[in-house]
Amino acid sequence: MSVKESRRVFVIEQAIEGNITNRQAAEVLGLSKRQIIRLKERVKTEGVTGLVHKNRGRESKQRIPKETRERIVKLAQDSLHNASCQQIAEILEEFYNIDVSSKTVNRILKKNNIPLSHTHRSSKLKRSRKRLPQEGLLSQIDASPFEWLEDRGPMLSLHGSIDDATSKVQGLHFELHECLFGYLKLIQQVAQNFGIPKSIYSDRHTIFFSPKEDKLSISEELSGQTVPLTQFGRAISELGIRHIPARSPQAKGRIERLWGTLQKRLTIELRMAGISTIEAANEFLPDFIKRFNQRFAVVPDNPKLTYSPCPSLDKLEEILSWHQERKASHGSYISYLGHIYQLVDSNGKVIPLTPKSTVKVLTHLDGSFSALYADKYYLLQELLIPPKEKVKNGSKNTSTKKPYIPAADHPWRHMVINKFKRPNSNSNSSSNSNSNSNDNSSLVDERGVTKSVSH
The missing domain is CATH 1.10.10 (Arc Repressor Mutant, subunit A)
Known part of the structure; x- marks a missing residue:
């Protein structure tokens, strides 16, 4: 009692x-x-x-059934290990139709002596930057290399974008390494799903900013550029996006904190789905982003969107591509990545090129090629055998030229190889006999000069 x-x-x-x-x-x-x-x-x-209370010694009607508690323990030890109690509660409700609170999960795990990977920590006093008031004013982008597939696949780099005002994930894309292709695919997702943001906040990676600052060409200076643009910088500049560099990881803390959340939640959901390839992981991301934003996105101070409208699909594909310049050959073809290409129109007609004219080659996100010449777009047709160059007028054909043979009286034939070499007796006798038999002979004086004498 x-x-x-x-x-x-x-x-x-x-x-x-x-x-x-x-x-x-x-x-x-x-x-x-x-x-x-x-x-x-x-x-x-x-x-x-x-x-004495009548319920003493009796189980409460509100108590979770034993089978449910055992299932929670088994999942926490298997596919949901290292997950937080909050995430376990959300997954149980969404995928297993088990409605329990995170505190209940915490009590069950503690009672079964299962270590918790997340413990409550008191928040540190810090000064944070205030969110922007409207969605679309600023997007933070970055990439996170991590073992997203754990031991089921290779290490991948997740490229991501998050809105500053709402913490809404705007796009995610996996690649083997942090690269330009991953960021261009990311911008494509943001543009097609939301629109064009006003500005982008990123670190100072060479993908974003050229390391050759203060080394501008004359044409770049005349166009008003302050720093040379990278391929990514050119693309977002054509989309009308302002690019802001961050001086430290803490400056773009919203995207950095997103990686900490995704490295726990996304990794566990990829494990539950049994995903082991980069292709399957990228297919899994759209549905995950939708559920993630429903859980973590916040309401901005001003609900009005500030995204600019997305350009047409053809224009967006043109902008989000790799641009390289090539010089046309005399045979109306260009060389690109070790192959020979000709420009053809939509009807398959070969386009003649002015020799040494500039052709801009576009490598699209799907791996296809196209070319921009004289402000018009053309397809590229590969040539297995390069055409022969045309011979300029007045030039000699050296393929039929005969070898030059010096004349019998050419000075080269009278050149003395070694004037200090002492001749032997046999050579002296033979030379004397030859000098007597010939009407004209040649003598060499002390200076090595050849003279003709007559008998």
Whole structure:
């Protein structure tokens, strides 16, 4: 019997003996006068045990069934290990139709001695930047290399974008490494699903900003550029997006905190889905983003959207591509990535190119190629054998030229190889006989100069 129950027994016994009135007993125990009368009748009929709560020793009707508790423990040890109690409660409700609170999950896990990966920590005092008032004013982008597939696949880099005003995830895309292609796919998702944001906040990676600052060409200076644009910088500049560089990771803390959340939640959901390839992971992301935003997005101060309208699909595909310039050859073809290409129109007609003219080659996100020449777009047709170059007028054909043979009296034939070499006796005798037999012979003086003499 508890202390509360012992005190209640003493007071009711005093009321039964007439030492105190029912009103006084009610004031002492904090009960109503009618309740005191009922307790007195129970003690008279059942004795002191009548004051003990009737549910003592019986399971509550609100208690979670044993099978449900065992299932929660099994999931927490298997597919949901390292998940927080809040995430476990959400997954149980969404996928297993089990409605329990995070505190209930916490009590069940503690009772079964399962360690919790997330514990409550007191928040640190910090000065945070106020959110922008409207959605679409600022998007923070970054990439996070992590073992998203754990031991089921390779390490991947997740490219992501989050809105500053609402913490709404605007896009996610997996690649093997942080790369330009991943960020262009990310911008494509944001533009098609939401619109064009006013500005983008990122770190100073060379994908975003060229390391060759203050090294502008004359044409770039005349166009008003302050720094040379990268492929990503050119793309968002054509979309009318302002690019803001962050000087530290803390400056873009919203996207950094997003990685901490996704590295727990997304990893567990990928594990539950049994995903082990990058293709399957990218297909899983759209549905995950929808559910994530329903859970974590907040309402902005001003509900009016500030996104600019997305351009047409063809124009967006043109902007979000890799642009490279090539010079046309005399055979009306260009060389790109080790292959030879000709420009053709929609009817398959080959387009003649002015020699040494500039052709802009576009590598699209789907891997296809196109070309921009004289402000018109053309397809590229690969040539297996490059055409022969045309020979300029007046040039000699060197393929039929005969080798040059010096004449018999050419000075080269009278060149002395070594004037200090001492001749032997046989050579002297043969030379004397030759000099006598010939009418004209050549002598070499002390300086090595050849002279002709007559006999």
